[in-house]
Amino acid sequence: MAWRFALMIDPVAVEDDRTDFADTFTVIDPSAPALTVGELSTQRGDGIFESIGVVDGHPQEVQAHLERLAHSAKLCDLPTPHLEQWRQAVTDAAAACGAGEAVIKLILSRGVEHGPAPTAWVTAAEASDFAAARRDGIRVVTLDRGYAIDVPARAPWLLLGAKTLSYAVNMAAIREAKSRGADDAVFVSSDGFVLEAPTASLILRRGDTFVTPAPNGGILHGTTQLSLFDHLESRGFEVAYDTIPASDLSAVDGAWLVSSVRLAAPVVAIDANEIPMDAAFTASLNDYLLSPRD
Incomplete structure (x- = not known):
């Protein structure tokens, strides 16, 4: 850098x-x-x-x-x-x-x-060069975040909704993912619900509806995810926030990790499950994210 x-x-x-x-x-x-x-x-x-x-x-x-x-x-x-x-x-x-x-x-x-x-x-x-991740996709593994989905509401002092400098756990999760042969991770709560990635938001596709985990489990509300939801709605798609069981991840029609610098990286596998990837659609998302946005 x-x-x-x-x-x-x-x-x-x-x-x-x-x-x-x-x-x-x-x-x-x-x-x-x-x-x-x-x-x-x-x-x-x-x-x-x-x-x-x-x-x-x-x-x-x-x-x-x-x-x-x-x-x-x-x-x-x-x-x-x-x-x-x-x-x-x-x-x-x-x-x-x-x-x-x-x-x-x-x-x-x-x-x-x-x-x-x-x-x-x-x-x-x-910025780092993320062209390959945007074009070819990434493989992710799910990792237990170590708390139930209702913990942030019961223990706000854990600062789970703040973007703090305390990123040791996030970096350890990415190292663990790489040790398992993946590129990144998706956190799940200890009671089995999808949260977010260590440095990105997760967007899933179910038909013509795009969903992201509801920001009630200590999830950082992603600026890129919010912008993409606006963009998808303008294209006629439905968007939603949901409490998503980890068991649902194997049945999605598409998945992306999205963030401010890597932008939209399509997920091609979650754990042992292959995920469909639409290269042209992903390219259209990144074209939008690379356009000037205020």
Whole structure:
């Protein structure tokens, strides 16, 4: 990954009514050290983030990402981000991206241990090449997430609906999937319901209806999934949220893992079950996701 840009943000109160936040940004060398050893994002993963896809310098779905950042901040008892300040930081980062696909990351942490303020920064980097995954598809395995589907409602302090920096479990799941000969994983609850992938949302096709697991089991509501549902509805398809038993996965007419940077990766196998793949239809989804979207 080639880093192209980084800036530190001096967060302001959400009530700040200025219109220009340039003096709250400090552009830094993305290859140079920038955080202190007491930073809680690195010590404990105590913070939140968003990854925004960029196509030919255009950041995609910025408002949706900013709103989800604010939602995560609320769940984690972090200061509410000033959305216009962060929007301007995204604009500065996008200007450094150039042609092709890139990714902008927004990070807000609790700051230095015992410090007075949070730490915030934005980076831009060249995106990985996902052409093969979009074209040829991926194989996934189901992995037990270790909690029942009703746990998030009973234990909100687990932060299961927030996009936090604590991604050790997610990365371990992907390593486990690869050790089993797959490319990625789909989490299922301990009582047998489909959740999401470690870094993506799951969309399933049943005839002309597209469904995704209902966001009531600690599922992160995906910005790409929401955008694709709008697109599918505009094409005359039905879309739905549902509580999906894992046993239903073998009978679907199609499946995709969707995310802001990889976009729509068709699933060609779940565990030992082959899944139908419509290459032309998938290409049309990715054509849409690669088009400018605000």
